[in-house]
Amino acid sequence: MTEQPPPAPLLSVEDLTVDFGAPHVAVKAVRGVSFAVNVGEIVGIVGESGSGKSVTCRAVLGLLPWMARVGGRVSFDGRDLLQLSEAEMRRVRGRHISMIFQNPSSHLDPLMTIGRHVAEPLRMHFGYGAARARDAAIQMLRDVRIRDPELRVDSHPHELSGGMKQRAMIASAIACEPRLLLADEPTTALDVTVQARILELLKDLNRQRGLSIVLISHDLGVIAEICDRVVVMRNGVVVEQGPTREIINVPSHAYTRLLIDSQPSRLSQQHGKTARPAAVATTSEPLLAVDDLSVEFASARGLLGLLRGSEKASVKAVDAVSFDVRRGESFGIVGESGSGKSTIARAITRLIDPSGGRITFRGASVHDLKGETLSAYRRAVQMVFQSPYDALNPRMTVEETIAEPMIRHRLADRSGARKRTAALMAMVELPAELAGRRPRQLSGGQCQRVSIARALALSPEVLIADEITSALDVTIQAQILSLLRRLRETQGLTTLYISHDLAVVRMFCDRVAVFRSGQLVEIGAVEEVLARPRHDYTRRLIASAPRLEAATASEEGARDMDTGSAWKGSHG
Amino acid sequence: MSDEPAAFASMSRKVPFEIALGAAILAAWVILAIGAPVFAGADPNAIDLLAILQPPSLNHPFGTDHLGRDVFARVVFGARIDVWMGVAGVLPPLVIGVTVGLFSGYFGGLLDTVMMRLVDITVAFPFFILVIAIVGMLGPGLGNYFIALALVAWVSYARLIRAEVVVLKNAEYIQAARALGYHPLYIVLRHVLPNAISPIVVYAMSDAVLVILAGASLGFLGLGAQPPTAEWGVMIADGQPYVIDAWWICFFPGLAAVTLGLGFLLVSDGLAHALKVTS
Numbered sequence: 001m002t003e004q005p006p007p008a009p010l011l012s013v014e015d016l017t018v019d020f021g022a023p024h025v026a027v028k029a030v031r032g033v034s035f036a037v038n039v040g041e042i043v044g045i046v047g048e049s050g051s052g053k054s055v056t057c058r059a060v061l062g063l064l065p066w067m068a069r070v071g072g073r074v075s076f077d078g079r080d081l082l083q084l085s086e087a088e089m090r091r092v093r094g095r096h097i098s099m100i101f102q103n104p105s106s107h108l109d110p111l112m113t114i115g116r117h118v119a120e121p122l123r124m125h126f127g128y129g130a131a132r133a134r135d136a137a138i139q140m141l142r143d144v145r146i147r148d149p150e151l152r153v154d155s156h157p158h159e160l161s162g163g164m165k166q167r168a169m170i171a172s173a174i175a176c177e178p179r180l181l182l183a184d185e186p187t188t189a190l191d192v193t194v195q196a197r198i199l200e201l202l203k204d205l206n207r208q209r210g211l212s213i214v215l216i217s218h219d220l221g222v223i224a225e226i227c228d229r230v231v232v233m234r235n236g237v238v239v240e241q242g243p244t245r246e247i248i249n250v251p252s253h254a255y256t257r258l259l260i261d262s263q264p265s266r267l268s269q270q271h272g273k274t275a276r277p278a279a280v281a282t283t284s285e286p287l288l289a290v291d292d293l294s295v296e297f298a299s300a301r302g303l304l305g306l307l308r309g310s311e312k313a314s315v316k317a318v319d320a321v322s323f324d325v326r327r328g329e330s331f332g333i334v335g336e337s338g339s340g341k342s343t344i345a346r347a348i349t350r351l352i353d354p355s356g357g358r359i360t361f362r363g364a365s366v367h368d369l370k371g372e373t374l375s376a377y378r379r380a381v382q383m384v385f386q387s388p389y390d391a392l393n394p395r396m397t398v399e400e401t402i403a404e405p406m407i408r409h410r411l412a413d414r415s416g417a418r419k420r421t422a423a424l425m426a427m428v429e430l431p432a433e434l435a436g437r438r439p440r441q442l443s444g445g446q447c448q449r450v451s452i453a454r455a456l457a458l459s460p461e462v463l464i465a466d467e468i469t470s471a472l473d474v475t476i477q478a479q480i481l482s483l484l485r486r487l488r489e490t491q492g493l494t495t496l497y498i499s500h501d502l503a504v505v506r507m508f509c510d511r512v513a514v515f516r517s518g519q520l521v522e523i524g525a526v527e528e529v530l531a532r533p534r535h536d537y538t539r540r541l542i543a544s545a546p547r548l549e550a551a552t553a554s555e556e557g558a559r560d561m562d563t564g565s566a567w568k569g570s571h572g
Numbered sequence: 573m574s575d576e577p578a579a580f581a582s583m584s585r586k587v588p589f590e591i592a593l594g595a596a597i598l599a600a601w602v603i604l605a606i607g608a609p610v611f612a613g614a615d616p617n618a619i620d621l622l623a624i625l626q627p628p629s630l631n632h633p634f635g636t637d638h639l640g641r642d643v644f645a646r647v648v649f650g651a652r653i654d655v656w657m658g659v660a661g662v663l664p665p666l667v668i669g670v671t672v673g674l675f676s677g678y679f680g681g682l683l684d685t686v687m688m689r690l691v692d693i694t695v696a697f698p699f700f701i702l703v704i705a706i707v708g709m710l711g712p713g714l715g716n717y718f719i720a721l722a723l724v725a726w727v728s729y730a731r732l733i734r735a736e737v738v739v740l741k742n743a744e745y746i747q748a749a750r751a752l753g754y755h756p757l758y759i760v761l762r763h764v765l766p767n768a769i770s771p772i773v774v775y776a777m778s779d780a781v782l783v784i785l786a787g788a789s790l791g792f793l794g795l796g797a798q799p800p801t802a803e804w805g806v807m808i809a810d811g812q813p814y815v816i817d818a819w820w821i822c823f824f825p826g827l828a829a830v831t832l833g834l835g836f837l838l839v840s841d842g843l844a845h846a847l848k849v850t851s
Contacts, residue, residue: 349751378753391744395766405752451748458752 008078009036010212011060011097011180016072018055018064018236029055031236032072037180042206042213044227044244046220046259048473052236053216057182060214061099062089076180094121098173102185104165108157114141115153117172125176140171144201163194167201174205180212181205187222191336192500196544199226218473220259221546224248232256248548262478263548264503286324287494288348288381288462292357293321295343295518317343319518320357325462325496330488332509332526333498334541340518341498342386345466348496349383350374379409382460386467388447392439398425398450399435405457424453428483445476449483456491463487464496469504481508502545506530514538588846594838601832605651612645616802625818635820637811643820646802647828653714653803654784654832661783662776664722669729670765670772676730677737678760688734691727699724703786704795712795717787725779732775736768743767770847777840781833788829804829 016033019026030052037043047053058064060074060081074081076097084092093099098121101107108117118140119133128136134153141149144167157165166186173181183202187195203226205211217223223230224244231241232253240253251257260266295318318340325331335341346352348359350366359366361377369377385391392401402424403417412420425432428449439447448468455463465484469477485508488495499505505512506526513523514535522535533539604611614632620640628635634643676687694702706720707713740746741764749759790796791805799806804825811821 346747351747351750375753378751383748383751385744385748387744391748393745393749393763393767404754408752408754408758454748454752 007038010039010041010077011037011214012073012075013056013060014073014075016056016059016074017070018052018059019069019071020065020067026069029068029236030059033233033236033238034072035231035238035241037212037214039179040206040210040212041229042203042215042227044223044230045214045216045233046218046223046230047233048218048259048475050235051233053233054184055236056233057099057184057214057216060182061093061097062086063093063099091125094173094178095125095176096178097180097182098176098178099182099184100166100169100173100186103189104162104169105157105189107169108165110157112156113153114146114155114157114160114168117168118153118175121172121175136175137171140175141168144168144171144174144205146171161194162190163198166190166194166198170198170201170205174209174211177209178211180214182214182216184216185218186215188218192502192546193336193540193544195222195546199546202226219546220248220263220474221265221548224548225546232259258475260548262475264477264481264501264507265547267478267481267507285327287327287362288325288496289360290324290344290348290357291322291360293344293347293354293359294319294356295340295347295352296355314355317518318347318354321515321518321520322357323513323520323523325494327461328492328494329511330495330497330509332505332512333496333515334500334502334505334512335515336500336541338517339515341515342466343518344515345383345464345496345498349381349464350377375409379458380460381462381464382455382458383464383466384448384451384455384468387471388444388451389439391451392447394439397436397438398430398442401450402453402457405454409458411458420457421453424456427456427487428453443476444472445480448472448480452480452483452487456487459491460493462494462496464498466498467500470500477504484508502530502542514541588842590838591842591846594835594840594842597831597835598839601651601655601835604648605655608649608652612642612648614642614645616641616645616649617800618642625814625821627818628820634824635818637807637818637821638814643807643824646807647804647824649802650804650807650825651828651832653797653801654787654829657714657717657787658780658784658832658836660718661721661725661787662780664718665725666729666772666776666779668722669726669731670733670769672726673730673733674737674760674765674768677734678741678764679756684734687730691730694724694727695731700786704790704793707790707795712798714787714797717790717796721783725783728775728779729772733768733772736771737764740764740768770843774840774844774847777836777843780836784829784833784836 012034013036014034016030017028018030019028021027033052033056035043035045045053045056055064055068059068059070060076062081062084064070070082072082076092081089081092108114112120115134115137118137119128119130122128122133122136123130138149138153141152146152146164146167152160152164152168157168160168170181170186181202186202187198190198199222202213202215206213206226215223215227227244229242230244230247232239232247232255234255240247240251240256247256248260251260294316296314296316298314321340321344323331333341333344343352347354348366350369353367361381364373366377396404399418399421402421403412403414406412406417406420407414411417421435422432425435430446430449430453434442434446439450442450451468468484469480472480481504484495487493495508497505497508509526511524512526512529514521514529514537516537522529522533522538529538530542533542618641620636622640623632623636624638624640626632626636626640632642632644634647637643637646672687676684702724703717703720706723707716710716710719746759746763749763750756754762787796788803788805788808791803792809794809797803797806799810807825808822811818811825815822
């Protein structure tokens with residue numbers, strides 16, 4: 001890439017600054033960011049929340065709210081985009097530079113067909129007639145590999161899956177053959193197998209059409225998968241940039257190193273298998289047994305249905321599932337959205353009632369528990385929930401939240417609960433001065449620590465963790481996971497760890513059960529399942545997980561790419 | 573998800589101007605109502621046939637009515653009834669509605685179906701017509717007005733809070749509270765209610781305006797407070813025949829009703845903004 005005089009970059013961002021708010025109290029979201037994107041290149045911008053990566057991207061397209069002040073230069077194809085008028089900018093957007101967003105469901109108009117979404121930019125920029133635009137849209141949908149494009153063109157967004165919607169959004173974005181695509185976390189809301197296919201599509205578009213891409217992601221694995229170069233951002237500043245392989249193999253900045261070391265796959269390498277009480281897990285008796293469990297959700301019939309006596313329609317969320325959790329082990333449940341993994345957790349904690357089968361705890365059926373025995377079960381089996389903010393009552397302070405279970409279960413009086421709350425906060429590494437804060441005044445990671453402390457307040461034997469790190473930044477995730485690992489060892493907890501992320505499960509669990517569409521697909525020791533998956537789906541799941549190592553492998557392919565000649569126009 | 577606290581949540585500590593102004597107006601009316609004998613300076617029901625239909629003067633700041641009664645004194649004493657109306661006309665339906673909506677939303681099932689059909693039936697009739705019909709049946713008077721309100725107005729509160737609760741009960745912290753083994757009653761009162769109540773508070777304030785104006789209208793129709801009670805609606809009704817020559821008889825009670833309503837509305841509006849940030 002360094003031979004001959006370097007060609008002028010397609011996009012060059014120089015010393016970009018973005019401030020929000022009045023001058024004296026301005027929040028500096030982006031401070032002096034510079035990077036360039038060459039023709040035919042995929043550049044990744046990686047950073048955690050608050051790093052300014054999305055703001056940078058929006059500044060390029062002039063899509064920031066009016067109170068933002070933008071400084072610096074953004075040259076695209078020789079023009080400074082920041083100097084363009086709004087009318088001129090509109091001719092750039094969608095025509096020369098377009099953008100796709102994180103959540104395809106909320107970025108597609110629910111009242112518009114997929115075809116119109118794709119056709120709209122063609123009609124706006126090229127003045128296509130309705131029939132011609134429709135034909136072009138069908139062709140675009142075929143190009144992004146949507147099956148039966150002739151039928152799908154008339155579908156509304158709700159009729160498509162998340163992955164299909166993202167494909168449709170990509171089709172709409174590249175309809176006018178733009179030269180640059182800004183992709184802001186395009187796969188974050190998608191399942192990992194779908195993510196792999198979308199990334200593959202982006203890469204193909206890049207190769208076949210010479211489409212330059214800026215891929216924004218919090219996930220270094222995703223970036224490593226397809227990007228030629230990486231820009232690492234933190235707190236509005238570029239801390240490091242360079243070829244992907246170099247950045248990942250020999251990061252020079254401490255933050256980049258932290259980011260790489262926080263990847264779950266790296267964590268398991270660091271920690272090794274030292275702490276695994278594997279022998280205990282295989283020999284001890286089952287503590288919690290799930291036997292032929294089914295959960296159905298009935299859709300509401302309404303008054304008319306009730307009068308007509310129509311059949312209740314129901315969805316099987318969990319279908320005849322059986323497994324044991326043994327004392328002291330860490331049991332992983334892995335699956336994509338809709339696999340029923342959270343439903344199982346909720347059935348175990350008796351938040352929902354199963355439609356069939358049974359769950360036994362120490363030999364006693366969980367569903368027959370009442371009164372005091374139910375309370376005792378609640379104390380023994382505790383759960384930590386997914387979203388850091390939603391799992392805490394917004395009106396209660398940290399101290400009230402953690403002390404409440406002890407007081408309600410009469411395990412302590414007020415002063416005793418207060419003392420134990422302080423001890424619990426220390427245990428989950430929360431600074432004591434946060435005791436009086438409410439959830440809104442805490443960070444996501446701190447909220448999750450409060451949730452863990454609250455669950456531990458009842459000294460449970462089993463802790464169920466339902467995707468507790470999926471909403472957190474990767475460096476925070478690493479902290480929470482190591483906290484959980486430590487608690488497991490010191491408190492002798494049996495854990496049920498639910499996740500969509502195989503790497504996290506590999507690091508944390510002894511045994512794993514893989515779920516798909518409410519059914520148990522495969523179960524076994526983590527190493528066994530991940531190294532020698534027997535089921536096809538497990539194999540696909542493992543293959544789909546983005547890996548840092550991909551950067552090394554994809555280097556060859558990236559070099560072969562002929563950037564200029566791949567550019568072709570099929571219409572327009 | 574950032575690992576820095578959401579800084580904007582706790583930024584606006586000071587009381588917004590709207591609430592402060594609204595509260596000041598309400599406080600002024602409450603003080604006037606309580607201290608009516610002191611502030612009025614005259615007996616509101618003292619008839620002085622030698623001084624009828626006098627325009628505002630130093631002696632009678634708001635003038636006198638067709639029986640020579642001091643309008644200012646009557647407005648001040650009227651505040652006792654109208655301010656009380658804003659409280660007594662709002663609180664019973666609020667308590668009934670919130671209780672019904674809270675439990676029916678949280679527990680669902682048959683209770684919910686029955687209660688919500690009852691709500692539907694009540695809502696099917698125009699609010700005013702229903703209130704007037706009930707007062708007509710029970711007989712005129714403020715007490716019966718409050719009973720009619722309690723019977724009719726609770727449905728709005730029930731619907732409003734039920735909608736909140738139905739969403740809220742799936743929140744993870746409510747699930748967490750269940751998983752922690754708290755009693756359902758405790759969960760409803762300690763975790764659901766405080767987080768569902770803010771739209772109710774806001775609505776109650778604007779409902780107070782409605783209740784006061786409706787009460788005044790009822791007074792005007794002769795169904796509310798009975799003469800010679802000094803009540804703003806009754807006063808406006810009484811002054812109606814003289815409105816061309818003696819505008820002050822209707823104007824000042826009307827102005828009083830407007831300012832009291834404005835006070836409630838300002839507080840309601842301000843609360844709507846303030847509560848949105850924290851909840």
